[in-house]
Amino acid sequence: MDLENLIAQLSSSTADQASIVRRENISEEIEDLTTLKLPKIKVIGVGGAGNNFVTALFENMRNSRIVEVIAMNTDASQLAISRAHRRILIGRTVTRGYGAGNDPVLGRKAFEESKEKIESLISDSDLLIVVAGLGGGTGSGVTPPLLELIYDLGLLSMTFVTMPFRCEGRIRIGNALKALSEILQIPTVTVVIPNERLIKVAPRQTIHGAFSLANNLLVQLVHSLADLIEEPGLINVDFADVRKVLSYKGLAIPGVAISDNTNQKRTIDVAEKILNNPILEVNPALGKAALIEVVGGEDLMLSEAYDVVNKFTVTMGEDKEIIFGLRILPHYKSKIRVVSLITGIDIPDNYHSYAEGFSTDTSIEKTSTLIDATDIATSV
Numbered sequence: 001m002d003l004e005n006l007i008a009q010l011s012s013s014t015a016d017q018a019s020i021v022r023r024e025n026i027s028e029e030i031e032d033l034t035t036l037k038l039p040k041i042k043v044i045g046v047g048g049a050g051n052n053f054v055t056a057l058f059e060n061m062r063n064s065r066i067v068e069v070i071a072m073n074t075d076a077s078q079l080a081i082s083r084a085h086r087r088i089l090i091g092r093t094v095t096r097g098y099g100a101g102n103d104p105v106l107g108r109k110a111f112e113e114s115k116e117k118i119e120s121l122i123s124d125s126d127l128l129i130v131v132a133g134l135g136g137g138t139g140s141g142v143t144p145p146l147l148e149l150i151y152d153l154g155l156l157s158m159t160f161v162t163m164p165f166r167c168e169g170r171i172r173i174g175n176a177l178k179a180l181s182e183i184l185q186i187p188t189v190t191v192v193i194p195n196e197r198l199i200k201v202a203p204r205q206t207i208h209g210a211f212s213l214a215n216n217l218l219v220q221l222v223h224s225l226a227d228l229i230e231e232p233g234l235i236n237v238d239f240a241d242v243r244k245v246l247s248y249k250g251l252a253i254p255g256v257a258i259s260d261n262t263n264q265k266r267t268i269d270v271a272e273k274i275l276n277n278p279i280l281e282v283n284p285a286l287g288k289a290a291l292i293e294v295v296g297g298e299d300l301m302l303s304e305a306y307d308v309v310n311k312f313t314v315t316m317g318e319d320k321e322i323i324f325g326l327r328i329l330p331h332y333k334s335k336i337r338v339v340s341l342i343t344g345i346d347i348p349d350n351y352h353s354y355a356e357g358f359s360t361d362t363s364i365e366k367t368s369t370l371i372d373a374t375d376i377a378t379s380v
């Protein structure tokens with residue numbers, strides 16, 4: 001229930017004299033609360049892949065009161081077909097609206113040209129989520145200086161990037177690796193999705209289906225962050241908790257899994273799917289903090305919610321910062337959805353090799369069963 005509804009409900013109740021006095025006090029307090037600003041999350045999709053990601057996000061978040069979706073590109077024609085609350089063309093002079101032509105140096109020049117415009121776009125945000133496909137000119141050239149600017153402004157950021165398919169060749173992979181190493185030097189929370197993994201995880205998917213595996217991770221993660229902040233839960237998480245988890249910099253692992261059955265082990269299954277997500281190839285046990293949202297129907301038992309969170313604690317260790325929220329949505333019936341973000345993973349020495357998707361190191365491979373594409377693709 002949002003604040004307006006809460007106020008309406010409070011003011012419509014009938015009461016005796018004593019409770020009228022009490023209600024007046026409550027109204028005063030609520031009045032104070034209404035003057036508080038909701039946090040503002042801006043999600044910026046940079047370049048072609050970034051624009052595709054935020055277009056998928058916009059379909060879900062169009063009416064959000066706290067999430068603003070922004071498409072940013074040097075390519076005017078790509079921007080024209082993107083869907084977002086705002087579409088920003090950058091580097092109009094240096095690229096003439098034709099894109100950065102696979103040249104990250106040109107991408108960076110476009111950023112420099114439009115730096116003032118970008119600064120005024122982001123400066124009133126509480127959290128910025130930057131999304132891009134690394135490998136081309138715009139995403140690879142703009143993402144590192146954009147994250148640097150966010151950091152210099154003292155704002156909180158998170159970044160969500162893909163690494164190229166192996167078949168895209170050494171030049172694009174080289175562009176992506178250079179951009180990734182620049183990003184990893186900035187204090188931010190970084191999720192890396194190696195596109196090559198999408199082929200392995202979903203070999204018989206259409207391009208759209210395989211991309212939607214990655215898209216949906218972002219969509220559901222942002223959706224959950226917004227819900228956690230905005231919607232009161234049985235066990236409530238607020239923006240301070242989100243900030244806390246995002247204060248653990250380094251690599252991060254997002255997770256989404258849904259179960260729709262009454263099986264006794266359903267919650268454990270859901271947690272295991274997340275902790276063994278084969279798209280991401282980073283060991284969750286290395287995380288220092290986790291934010292977990294458990295959403296279920298009226299039939300969700302306390303012991304089941306406990307099992308989910310406990311699975312994270314056992315996997316990551318008891319000395320980790322685990323924050324969880326619990327919400328009951330009657331229309332969920334027997335469905336359970338768990339969305340999580342594990343943060344604070346130090347960058348392993350061999351990270352570059354497996355970010356490319358070429359890993360042969362068995363210590364980072366998972367022995368899990370693969371996630372069924374429909375688990376992630378199920379909409380929120």
Ligand SMILES: Nc1nc2c(ncn2[C@@H]2O[C@H](COP(=O)(O)OP(=O)(O)OP(=O)(O)O)[C@@H](O)[C@H]2O)c(=O)[nH]1
Nearest residue numbers: 047048049052100101102133135136137138139164
């Ligand atoms: N997962 C996913 N990856 C994508 C998508 N589109 C592109 N990519 C990846 O992102 C990389 C960068 O491509 P773009 O985003 O089109 O490049 P750009 O940043 O616009 O750069 P320029 O066009 O050179 O200015 C590609 O090499 C692909 O690996 C997408 O929709 N989903």
Ligand SMILES: [Mg+2]
Nearest residue numbers: 047048075099
């Ligand atoms: Mg492009």
